[in-house]
Amino acid sequence: MMEFIAQNMAPIMFFSLIVFLLLGYPVAFALAANGLMFFFIGVELAPLSNGSINLSWPLLYALPDRFYGGVMANETLLAIPFFTFMGIVLERSGMAEDLLDTIGQLFGPIRGGLAYAVILVGALLAATTGVVAASVIAMGLISLPIMLRYGYDRRAASGVIAASGTLAQIIPPSLVLIVLADQLGRSVGDMYKGALIPGLILTGLYMSYILIMTIIRPASMPALPLAARTLGSGVMSLLVALAGAVLIAYGAHVWLSSTQGDNADILGASVGILVIYIVAIADRAMKFGLMSRLAQQVIIVLIPPLALIFLVLGTIFLGIATPTEGGAMGAVGALIMAAAKGRLSLDVVKQALASTTRLSSFVLFILIGARVFSLTFYGVNGHVWVEHLLVSLPGGETGFLIAVNLLVFFLAFFLDFFELAFIIVPLLAPAADRLGIDLIWFGVLLGVNMQTSFMHPPFGFALFYLRSVAARVPYLDRVTGKQIAPITTGQIYWGAVPFVGIQVLMVALVITFPGMVMHYKGAGTGIDPNTIKIEVPGFGGPAGGSGLGAPGGLGLPPLGGPAPGQPAQPSGNDLSQPPSFGAPAQPAQPAPSNDLTQPPKF
Numbered sequence: 001m002m003e004f005i006a007q008n009m010a011p012i013m014f015f016s017l018i019v020f021l022l023l024g025y026p027v028a029f030a031l032a033a034n035g036l037m038f039f040f041i042g043v044e045l046a047p048l049s050n051g052s053i054n055l056s057w058p059l060l061y062a063l064p065d066r067f068y069g070g071v072m073a074n075e076t077l078l079a080i081p082f083f084t085f086m087g088i089v090l091e092r093s094g095m096a097e098d099l100l101d102t103i104g105q106l107f108g109p110i111r112g113g114l115a116y117a118v119i120l121v122g123a124l125l126a127a128t129t130g131v132v133a134a135s136v137i138a139m140g141l142i143s144l145p146i147m148l149r150y151g152y153d154r155r156a157a158s159g160v161i162a163a164s165g166t167l168a169q170i171i172p173p174s175l176v177l178i179v180l181a182d183q184l185g186r187s188v189g190d191m192y193k194g195a196l197i198p199g200l201i202l203t204g205l206y207m208s209y210i211l212i213m214t215i216i217r218p219a220s221m222p223a224l225p226l227a228a229r230t231l232g233s234g235v236m237s238l239l240v241a242l243a244g245a246v247l248i249a250y251g252a253h254v255w256l257s258s259t260q261g262d263n264a265d266i267l268g269a270s271v272g273i274l275v276i277y278i279v280a281i282a283d284r285a286m287k288f289g290l291m292s293r294l295a296q297q298v299i300i301v302l303i304p305p306l307a308l309i310f311l312v313l314g315t316i317f318l319g320i321a322t323p324t325e326g327g328a329m330g331a332v333g334a335l336i337m338a339a340a341k342g343r344l345s346l347d348v349v350k351q352a353l354a355s356t357t358r359l360s361s362f363v364l365f366i367l368i369g370a371r372v373f374s375l376t377f378y379g380v381n382g383h384v385w386v387e388h389l390l391v392s393l394p395g396g397e398t399g400f401l402i403a404v405n406l407l408v409f410f411l412a413f414f415l416d417f418f419e420l421a422f423i424i425v426p427l428l429a430p431a432a433d434r435l436g437i438d439l440i441w442f443g444v445l446l447g448v449n450m451q452t453s454f455m456h457p458p459f460g461f462a463l464f465y466l467r468s469v470a471a472r473v474p475y476l477d478r479v480t481g482k483q484i485a486p487i488t489t490g491q492i493y494w495g496a497v498p499f500v501g502i503q504v505l506m507v508a509l510v511i512t513f514p515g516m517v518m519h520y521k522g523a524g525t526g527i528d529p530n531t532i533k534i535e536v537p538g539f540g541g542p543a544g545g546s547g548l549g550a551p552g553g554l555g556l557p558p559l560g561g562p563a564p565g566q567p568a569q570p571s572g573n574d575l576s577q578p579p580s581f582g583a584p585a586q587p588a589q590p591a592p593s594n595d596l597t598q599p600p601k602f
Helices: 002-007 009-022 027-048 057-072 076-092 095-107 113-128 132-149 154-169 175-184 188-216 235-286 293-317 323-340 346-379 382-391 396-411 417-423 425-434 439-454 461-469 489-512 515-521
Strands: none
Touching: 002 009, 002 027, 009 027, 009 346, 009 382, 027 057, 027 346, 027 417, 057 346, 076 095, 076 113, 076 132, 076 175, 076 293, 076 323, 076 346, 095 113, 095 132, 095 293, 113 132, 113 154, 113 188, 113 293, 132 154, 132 461, 154 188, 154 439, 154 461, 154 489, 175 188, 175 417, 175 425, 175 439, 188 293, 188 323, 188 439, 188 489, 188 515, 235 293, 293 323, 346 382, 346 417, 382 396, 382 425, 396 425, 396 439, 396 489, 417 425, 417 439, 425 439, 439 461, 439 489, 439 515, 461 489, 489 515
């Protein structure tokens, strides 16, 4: 019995961890306790394991080094507090409220206009904050009362808000992508590039669902009434302003192309956007009447967050800044935007710092627990057990991907995305690498899959965030004065189900069309390092081989003599003759033979 336990320590340890988590123990402490407990058991049972357990007491001395080198000195993880701080400051600065009001007015005349606005604002907040909780809570507080005021279906409204908030998980600068890149040993910048197109396609799928719903059930998502469109009309004025910005950008590009080269397009676009922004501000201040109120509001509200997105993601994609440096610039940019709106105060900074400290500590403790767990799990050859289990699945790479995605999908019912990233991903990565799967593509695929962990009833965190801010009892609307019925938990859960299906569809699209992620390598740079072969010339190889004395080599005679079975080759240099400098080479004279039957002559 003890021999059986010793030789199957890895699966016993893994399933014991699942039991710990299902019992409700905190993840960080469950990981550390599980690792230490099985370390003690493994040391005692090592003699009975037939070599499958490689644990000894001195191995505990490696823990401080693993904590420092893998956690404390990890510069990649430093981006997490920067992006968290940036997101909290922007959420407190009222940027989400301004964006929802403006885009809601822009799309108000069409059915589902508020739902479109929520999804677009969710994508913009995702690209500036990267924090799901901030996005869901902000839009739940701001847009949910408005959607209920104008007759939106409760399931549809709650599902749209919860789903749009989860875009912060897959659209850069996502905290999940930072953790996945760290666990997979890949560049955060490459992970951001690979996830950008899937994130935008997922946003498009959400909007397509809204379009279908407005056709099938038009009463579920009505247009805004005329009285609610306070900014009036003026879409044509906005289109004219955008056309003018494009012409200015093109002219600046042509003018700068001779001196700036490849950077002329980016600089030209920056000039066009800056000019139209200045014109909109001047038109509002001086009342020139060049633009409609709607055009002014859209330009003034949209351009600062778009500029912040370029400051963060543009510098990372162009290679100007690392993700950590981009996060630091984003945090400073968020403070500047909040100050420009007059909403930067000591309380806002203190709240942002407190939230950042809580989230960073949460991640840190889970990572420390994961280091303790992995030390023991690797010591009992758990990684070998998982790799053999996954690589031997029927169907090869396709079977592996199906099994892994089903595993992550069901574990997401019970585990948070950080917990999945720190527990499951390190076990899956070696098997994926052995099967030849690109780890950036694999990481983006897991990121899209783990996004469903926020939407899964009954444990989805986005659903919890929305439940915390949605009305639980009837209330009087402050605009219409009508009594509004509350939203039930069941309505929130059922509203999330269609969007979970869309996310599953997105997983299938990423598997079917890997090019939407693999573009991160760029055109003409698809070199697989595994196919590079370096041949070092040997010593003493035969002529025509790879020896240093072979033709085309270094021109030196073989150092090791002829190869076995080969006749000795005469050297081209006769050291018995004096060197010749510029004179034609003389043929070597044959050495006189020595007749050993005669006495020597001196």
